Amino acid sequence: MAYRVVHYINQFFAGVGGEEKADYRPEARDGAVGPGLALNGALGGDAEIVGTVICGDSYFADNIEEAKKQILELIAKFEPDAVVAGPAFNAGRYGTACGAVCEAVANELNIPTVTGMYEENPGVDMFKKATYIVKTADSARGMKDAIPVMAKLVLKQLRGEPIGKPEEEGYIPKGVRINYFADKIGAVRAVDMFVKKLKGEPYTTEYPMPVFDRVPPNPPVANLAEATIALVTSGGIVPKGNPDHIEASSASKYGEYSLAGVESLSAETHETAHGGYDPTYANENPNRVLPVDVMRELEKEGVIKKFHETFYTTVGNGTSVANAKKFGAEIAQKLKDANVTAVIVTST
């Protein structure tokens, strides 16, 4: 008997309508609809699309919890063995819905799921750990390439076959590490990789580095004597006792502390929470990391108009790029709201 698959698609791919029908409520239909016909063919008789659940992208985005519940109920009625969603290509709301449906199905029904998206779809970052997301083109022109890859991944899961590496199977890395015995030790693999790099030959890293974005430089301060300058640090300077318990490494938060009436930092008032460097010198004189004494002096001398009396601090020690980015965005917004002119960031 063939495995039972339910397919989730949006109003557009169901042929209901475009943006004007994006508030379409969840609905179940028997059998395959739209791209499900090609998917059904690719499943080759070993699995069959027994039902399709359709939901408008805006309805889903505006009523996430409720929509997820309704869709899950409709899916469960078909008693499926697996669920396929999309592919959503570069459609953000659709991708988010596909990812959320797959995640809910995996958690609640405990059956395999597969979806497909373009790698820049916001649904990728949100759900790549929760489901297999096949890497697709950015538009529906990539349908014929995406369908067989998605079909193969769902069949392998249904049959309990081992799933290969992301690049072999065509899905976006889920961040899962699997232990295996390599033929060569790490040192040999590293040298092999290096030699390939020197020769200009293609090689695959075993540990991809995070990708950092770039921002255009902001215009300079026009008149320093009229400027309010703020201090921000990743050196972990905090009020003595670290009241908010900022972690010594892999910080999950930043601190925001007043310097009203503070002329200089001292070993009695402040210390560092950073666990990645010898804290002796910073604890002895925290101005060595956060130069409050000099900022106050420059304020008195009229070199700057004002030293912003709140400083922002976190520990830059194994802190994830995602957290750092979030801290940065929040701190920047707060400084802008406080009409700060420019910022000095210090790092250890």
Next chain:
Amino acid sequence: MPVVHVCTIVPISLTVGANRIVPAVAIPHPLGDPTKTPEEEKQLRKHLVMKALKALQTEVEDQTVFND
């Protein structure tokens, strides 16, 4: 709102994308030097902060390291 990054490991600052960079003294004391007298050390700190302020007043089009 321009930003200047005062840090010791300039290559990291360049990698993560800072646009105005002022090299500092050492990892555990970027704006200080415990081998100097307190007065000398404060002068050094003031010198670095002034450099940072100068960087903030400088128009840059790309990542720029402000050496002496």
